[in-house]
Amino acid sequence: MSPVRLNPRKLLLSKWTAVAPQYKEKHFIVTRLVEPADPAAPLEEIELEAVHSRRSRIMPWRELCDETRWRQGWL
Template identity: 45%
Template sequence: MNTINPEKLYHSKWTAVRPRNKEKHFLVTALERDAEETVVAVVLEAVYTRRETTLHWQALKDDDTWLMGWR
C-alpha cells in the first residue's frame, strides 16, 4: 500500500497498473478540498490524451491499480 501525504499530491506523477485507451501515465492537476480545507479528491490528467478524471485521493493508495511515478 502506497503511503501518501494528501497535501503533497499536487503535480505528482502516477502510472496505471492496467492502462486503458493508451492512458498509462497521469499527472495530478488539481486538488479538491472540503469546507475544512482537507483534500477529498484529486483530478488526474492523462498525459497521452489530456482526459481528466476525478477520484478520491485515497484510491491512489491501492498498489494493484496505481504506482507512484512514471514507469
C-alpha cells in the same frame, strides 16, 4: 510490502502510472487538489489527467494507494 502512505496535500503535480492502462492512457499527473466546501474538512478528491489524451477525471485521492491499480512515478 507495506501499504503506500501519501500526504494528500503533497500530491499536486505528482506522477502516476496505471498498472492496467485503458485507452492508451498509462501515465497520469495530478493537476488539481479539489478543495472541500468546508475549509476545515480534509481533502478527499484530486483531479488526475492522462498525459497521452489530456482527459481528466476527479477521483478520491486514496485510490492512488491501491498498488494493484497505481504505481507512483512514470514507469
